[in-house]
Structures are given as structure tokens and as C-alpha cells.
Amino acid sequence: MKVVALALLAAAVAATAAEIAPEDRRSGYEFATPETRAMQDDDNANPGILGVLQGEALWTTKVGAADRSCADCHGDAHSSMKGVAARYPAFDPAFGRPVDLEQRINQCRIQHQGADPLAWESADLLALTAFVAHQSRRLPIRVRRNAELRPFFDQGGELFHRREGQLNLSCSQCHDDNWGKRLAGTVIPQGHPTGYPVYRLEWQSLGSLQRRLRNCMIGVRAEPFEYGAPEAVALELYLMGRASGMLLETPAVRP
């Protein structure tokens, strides 16, 4: 009986001992090839910048029944949006749960501009999100972990460590336990959301963190979350908390 209990204890320790120490945390940038890094570093070669420029134009475009632009309320994004993306997902009292940056932008469109929400992964929503997040480039991720967000953070952590799909894998088994090793030809990164919306060469376009999460879930043959699902945002929140203090790179370039 005692042996079984000890074995169970050992198994429990092994399952939770794998969290990455703060000094060992690395952005996906460090796992990318020198060519991909050079592309990200040069604003004239980084194709994500095209999205940022489009977002900058949208920022001052009047839309909706209110005929108002983002800039009419928020002013110059270079100052007003600085550091904002580093704090998202953030708690929204109206919803009673956290919302991510894409959802916040769409909520603003509905409530304050009287416009239709932009579709998930549409070029305009990605461009606006990239433009807002770009204002936080090189700033540390600082999601709040207050009492309101705590249950959602814990839910995200639970999802991160839960096995799922036909391959029966959790996020943690790859991104905590086996980062730096290879999955077929690609290096497994630690899964820190430091550069979203990210320009992924495989996608040939910008894409959101939710799209990336869906990719991974399809990869382990699980049913992916719908775009904007509360579980997806909880997982985003957990990942941002896990990457606390790391610097944002938006728009990052990844393979």
C-alpha cells in the first residue's frame, strides 16, 4: 500500500515538476532560423509590418452609425495604446470574463462606433490588432492576476495540462517537457505568445493566437475551440501569464 502511494506521489510530482524556470524561458524567436529572425528584425522585410500599416490607416477611418474612428476616442495610438496589448486578455465586467484584444476591438466597434464586428481572422481585424499590439513592442508582458481573473487563469492552466485529442497529448507535454527537441523537422518551442498577431510563413499571412491554438489542437486531433470561445481566451490568459515579463515582438515572424 505504501509503495503504491509512493509511486502515485512520484507520478504526481513528475507530472507537475516540468514548469519552465523563469531564466530558461525563451521566445519562439530564439528557435527560429537566422533567416527568419532577420526577416522579423528588419521592418522593411517583415511582412507583418504591412498589416501594421493597414491597421494604422484603419485607426483613423470613420466607421459605423456613430461615424467615429478609433482615433476620435483614443487619439494617437503611439501613446494611448502603448502597453495595452501587454495587459491582454483583460477582465471585462460587462461579460464577467476576460476578453482578448480582438474581442475588445470588436466590442469597441459595436458599442462605440455602431459598426458590425469584424470577422475572426479577417485582414482588417488582424491589421487593427497588429497595429495596437505593435505599440507595445519591446515592452514586458504584464497580465493582471487579480481575484477576478484568478479562476480563468486557473481554468487556462487546467486546459494547458489536460490531455486531449486522439493523440492524447496536453500542451504541457510538448511545450513544458520537450521544448527544444524536434517534432519531425521542426523545433518544439516553449509556446510563449510573445508576437501575436504573428506572421507565419506557413500561413503566408498574419494570424491570431487563437488560430495558432486551433492549429495545435487539430495537430493532436482534438476538436478545436470555436473562435472567441471562453475556454480559448482562458488558455490565452494562462499563456500570457506564463510568459509574464517576456518582451512583446508584434508582429513576430515564425516558420
Added chain:
Amino acid sequence: MARVLINLPARAKRGEVIEVKTLIAHPMETGYRVGPTGAAIPRDIINRFVCTYNGAEVFRAELFPAIAANPFIAFFTVATESGEIAFSWTDDHGETQTEVRQITVE
């Protein structure tokens, strides 16, 4: 109008070799993919890029379906005189987008 990023020095010495970098937003749809209904997505690529320096052609490229979205083209040219450097991209619909940048040669 597609969004374009062009980087070249605003000033250069006569005879200096300068690097010109261009990036244009374009899906570069190959024509080999199918959409959700199984129907082929028609080919839509930029097939030609031309750079002229005060009207004289200094660089030209033909592009093919294997080239990634948002094509990045960088090349070198010699700064000969002050004036205009023009860049044109032509797509499968026959539409051409032209951007002009000034250079001062001392």
C-alpha cells in the same frame, strides 16, 4: 492599391552602390489550391516587377506561382544622378501599381 514598403537611401554619393528593398502586400495565389467547396481558387499573382531610374530600366524580375505571398525583392544599383526611382508591379489582371521615390546624388 496594395500596401508597399520601399527602402532606399535618400542621399548617396555619385557612383555608390546602393541597396534597394521592396515589399508589397499581395496574396500570390498559385492557382493550384482549392477552396472549401472543392473549386479551384483562380491564380492571382504579381508576374512582373520593374524598376526604372530616371526612366531607364535598372532592374526587372519575372515572378512565378512558387513565390510566397507579399513578395520581397531586394537588389543593388549604382547611384548615378539625382532624380526619381520608380517601381512597378504588374499582376495577372494586367493592373500595374507604380510607386516613385526621390534620390539625391552628390
